[in-house]
Amino acid sequence: MVREILDVVAIGFLLLGSVMALAAGVGLVRFPDVISRLHAGTKPQVAGVLLIMVGGAIRLAGTPVVWMLLLGGLLQMLTVPVSAHMISRIAYRRRHVREDLLVVHEAGFAGLADLQDDPPGDQPADAPRDQGDSG
Amino acid sequence: MTVVWVVAYTLLSGGAALSMVRVWRGPSLLDRVVATETLLAIIAGGIAVYAGLARDPAVVPVLLVVALLGFLGAVSVARYVGGMLIKSGTDDGRAAGLPPAAEQTVEGR
Structure with missing residues (x-):
C-alpha cells in the first residue's frame, strides 16, 4: 500500500519535471533575446532536473545510487547559476539585450562607464591592457 | 505504466526538439549555448526518468557526467x-562586439 502511494508520488514528480522540460523548450523558442531565453532555459535546468531526480530517488529507494541522484541535483543547483550568470554577463556586453523591451534598467550605463578604465577583477591575466577584454 | 512512459518521453522529447530549433535558428552564439545547455539538462532528465521508471540504477553515473x-x-x-570582445569606444559600459571576421563566422548564417 505504502509502496503504491510512493510510486504515484514519484511518477507525479517525474511527469512534473518533464512538463518543465517542455516549458523550457517553448520558452527558448518564443522569447525575444538571450537573457529572457536564459530565464526560460535555466529554471527547468534546476527545478525540473531536481524534480526528476527526486522522483527517481523515490523509485530507486534502497539502492546505493539514491545519493548519487541527489548529488546530481545538488551539482545542478551549484553550477547552473554560475554558468547562467557568465552567459548573461557576456550577452549584456555584446549588446544582445533588447533595450526596447526593458522595463527597468538598473545596471545604468552611466555608472558602468566609470569602471571601464579599470574593470574590477574580470580580465584574463594575459590580456593586453588597451585592447583586451573590456572588463 | 506504459502511459507514464509515453507521456514523460513525449514531454521530454518535445522540449528537446524545441531546444534544437533554437540551436538551429541562433541567431547568436550565446543563444546556441543557452539552448545546448538546456538540451543537456533535458537529456539528463531523460536518463533519470529511465532510471526511475525502469528501476535501473546502472545509468545514474551518466547523469553526473552530463x-x-x-x-x-x-x-x-x-x-x-x-x-574576443573589443573594448568599446563609447562610454555606455558595453563592448563594441566582436571583430568583423569573428562576427561573420559566429553570427553569419
Missing part, C-alpha cells in the same frame, strides 16, 4: 566569447 559537461561547456564558451 551535468558537469554542460557546466564546463557553457563556462568555457562564455569565457571564449568574452575574450
